[in-house]
Amino acid sequence: MAQFICRDVSLGYDGEVIAEHISFEINAGDYLCIVGENGSGKSTLVRAMLKLHEPMSGEITTGDGVSRTDVGYLPQQTEVQRDFPASVREIVLSGFTGHLGARPFYSREQKAAAVRAMEQLGIAHLARRCYRELSCGQQQRVLLARALCAAKKILLLDEPAAGLDPKVTGEMYSLIENFNREDGTTIIMVSHDIAAAVRYATHILHIGHKRNFFGTKEEYIKSEDGRAFIQLSGEDEIRT
Amino acid sequence: MSVSLIFEKLALYFEYPFIRNALIVGVLISLCSSLLGVTLVLKRFSFIGDGLSHVAFGALAVATVLGISNDMIVIIPVTILCAVLLLKSSSKAKIKGDASLAMLSVSAMAVGYLILNVFSTSSNISGDICTTLFGSTSILTLSRSDVWISIVMSAAVIIIFLLFYNKIFAVTFDEAFSAAVGIRAGVYNMLIAIVTAVIIVLAMNLVGSLLISALVIFPSLSAMRVYKSFRAVVICSAVLSVLCSAIGIIISILASTPVGSTIVIANIVTFSIFSAVGALVGHRRGA
Ligand SMILES: Nc1ncnc2c1ncn2[C@@H]1O[C@H](COP(=O)(O)OP(=O)(O)OP(=O)(O)O)[C@@H](O)[C@H]1O
């Protein structure tokens, strides 16, 4: 049974359609990359999958016993966060808020798990530092650690590599690949990095103006949309 | 005045219940408003104290004209409604939160003033308006029931804040994320809005909108100059707020200055000191 099923979904704001006829299925352990131009509706789709945005038509269902507390989310950055007084530890711990229920405070196990998540991402030494004083790459790791605390089953990542240098980007991708390979975490990632998308993903969803593409990455590389998009991105070498 | 003389004078003043009341209420209101203040400032709602008290003034004008004797029945719900609408719409609205707040505040003030002018039987309209700015009952003339209401409301605010501290942090830091992991962000925004409205209406009567705005903004801004974690900022702003209010009230008694302004000035001085400290610390860290 699939974890996420999207059936003929149309997305838009204020009655204006921005993307339509999106259909796909994600199974446990898949690595899906969502690609497409700026403004094609990738973030909106992610938000719709998290029930933060209502699709105009079609339906998005979860299966395989997936509930909200199984999904970790790494949003595309918002501006308010930049001058927020918050320590790294506080932010990573806040990943557990969804698991608190009626309890007011975090448990000892949750605090220990937060420390483990920070160690995993190599930011344990930054725990007491202020988030806003970190570099872009460090900040992304903090938000990824938070997403990890929120859930181990599915990670929804909206441009996790935005603003990172090539080296840190590579590290980020291999971290994410690790979660997918070793822990069997389902990864759903929005990315402009088409090279990385075809390298790491098992499936690709391309949201386009005229039509969408969904399939395995092998199919995508052969498809017309895929070839055009890959060429546009100047990534000829990856076709080989 | 020598130090011992000041202490003698203070000891004498503390014999008076109205001074103890002023201290209790001043400290409690500043504690509550500083707790909320951190969230409000971070949500870009620094002016909510000002705006909502003007809304409350508009509601008061309507209540007066309609001849409703217990005006709180009108004022509290209207203010809560405005607070909820403001905080709720801020993320989606076409008009930014601060702009809609400014609009609401000015409109409520204008409509309220107009209504009072046209319909009111009261002869002291400018007095009524002065009241919204500086408080109807001066903090030095509080009644026993004022004190008890403040104690109960403050206890409620503090308990709510402690119980929901972690969720309030999550929602304030990143609303989208908290909503995604199943926190009903709307509910907590509503909670913050309601508590804010209640505190502001209470405080407006007691200390006026000038002071309540200062109490919401200053302690958290001062704390943010120096401290970089949410918890440290919350604790520091609570401590600062209480200290500034207590010191302000004591100075105003000793020097016979207006209470509200003295408290605000204590906050301005603290802010300057914390800014300087923050700049120094930041400079040293940067070097
Ligand atoms: N809150 C909103 N209200 C109205 N329109 C919006 C809103 N958010 C996004 N849009 C519009 O919807 C379209 C898709 O936005 P979305 O953020 O989903 O794009 P995206 O594919 O994630 O782009 P990017 O690659 O730049 O992140 C854009 O044209 C944008 O202007």
Ligand SMILES: [Mg+2]
């Ligand atoms: Mg996007």
